[in-house]
Amino acid sequence: MLFRLVRPMRRAGSTMQQFQGRIPNDVRERARGRKLDIPLGAGTHPLTISGNADAVRFSLQTRDPLEAKKRNALAAVFLETVWQSLRATKPVSLSLKQATALAGDLYRAWANGEAREQTLGITWTPQGWVPHRPTPEEDAGAFRSSVANLDKIANSGDSAKHEKTVGPIVDRLLLARGIARVDGETRAILLDALMLALRDAMQHRERNAEGDYSPDPMAQRFPEWKSPQAATAKPARVASSLTALVEDWWREAKAAGRKPNTHESYGNSMAALVAFLSHDDALRVTPEDILRFKDHRLASINPRNGKHIAAKTVKDSDLASLKTIFGWAASNLRMSTNPTTGITIKLGKPAKLRSKGFTDEEAKAILSVATILERTVEQPWTFAAKRWVPWLCAYTGARVGELAQLRK
Secondary structure (H helix, E strand, O other), rough: OOOOOOOOOOOOOOOOEEEEEOOOOOHHHOOOOOOEEEEEOOOEEEEEOOOOOOEEEEOOOOOHHHHHHHHHHHHHHHHHHHHHHHOOOEOOOOHHHHHHHHHHHHHHHHHHOOOOOHOOOOEEEEEEEEEEEOHHHHHOOOOOOHHHHHHHHHHHHHHHHHHHHHHHHHHHHHHHOOOOOEEEEHHHHHHHHHHHHHHHHHHHHOOOOHOOOOOOHHHHHHOOOHHHHHHHHOOOOOOOOHHHHHHHHHHHHOOOOOHHHHHHHHHHHHHHHHHOOOOOHHHOOOOHHHHHHHHHHOEEEOOOOOOEOOOOHHHHHHHHHHHHHHHHHOOOOOOOOOOOOOOOOOOOOOOOOOOOOOOOOOHHHEEEEHHHOOOOOOOOOHHHHHHHHHHHHHHHEEEEEEOOOEEE
C-alpha cells in the first residue's frame, strides 16, 4: 500500500531525491491522462498521469536535502489543488477578465523565453533531431513565421484549430488554478484569449531577436488572476493580526476547558512566527512562509543546551500550535485558507538503546537505598515517601507520580 509522503524519497541507482505521492482513490479515474506542469525549482516538471498509475513519482532534480524538502512540499500543495479540482462535479464559468488573466501566465512564460528549448532547441537533419542553437537571424525568422501562423489561426474562427493549438495548454493552466472543467462558452473565450497571448508573446520574442529590448507594454494588459471560488464565496472575516487570532481562539478554547499552559505554549509559537516574518498580518501568511519558518526553527539553536532544536519539538510544539490556530481561523471564516495544510515533519523512530524497565541491578540499588535510608531533619511524611514509594512502585507497577499524588 502506498501512503502519502511528506518527505522526499531516495531512489535506487540515483543520488537525486524523488517525489512520491499517492493519487486519491476517488479521483484516480478522472486523473488518468491528465497532463500537469508541476512546480519544480525555478520552472516546472511536465508529467502525464498514466492509465494505471496509483501514485505520482518524479525526480526533484536536486541533491540538497533542504532544497528537496522545499520542492517536495510545493509539489504536494500543487497536487492537492489538482485533486480538489477533480472532485468538483459542476463546470466552472469564467469571465473575460479571468480568461485574460489566465492567458497572462502563458504570455509571460513564452515572452520571457522559458519555453524556448521546447521549440527552438533542436533541428532536423538526415540523421534525425539534433541539438541546435539558432543564430539571431534564424531566431527572428522562426518567431516571425510563428506570428504569421498564429495570426492566421486566430483570425480563422475555426474552433477546432484553436483547440488543437492551445487546448492542452488551457487544461494545464486550469488545473494549476484548481479548475478541472469549464463550460463551453468559457472554453471558447479561453481558447481565443490564449491564442492572442501566444501570438503577442511571439511578437515580443521576435523584437528581442532583432535586438529590441525596450519595455514590453503588452505585458501590462493582463489583469491579476482572481479565482471564481473567491468571487462567489462569502467574504471571510479578517483578523487584525496573528496575535489577535490566538486570543480569539483562546476565548473559545477556554470555555471548552483547555488549560492555561496550552494558551501560553500556542502564544509563544505564534510570537516566534511573528518575529520570523517581521509582520503581524494574518492574511499575508502563505504556505511558503510556514515552510521557511519550519526550516528556520530546525536550524535554530536551543539556548538551554546549545544544540539544534529537535524535529519532534518543532512538529509537536510549533507546527501543532500553528495548525490549531490557523485551522480554527479557517473554519470560523477568519481566513480563506489554512496556510499550514499538508505541512509537517516525518519523524524517524528513536534508536532503542535499552529496555524500558530497570535492570535487576538498578532495581536492587534503588530499593537498597530506600531500605537503609536514615531520617534527617526533614518532615516525617517526606521521609516516609522516600522510604515506601520505591517499594510500592516495585510491588504495584505504578509510577512515582501516581503514588505521590494519592489521597485518602
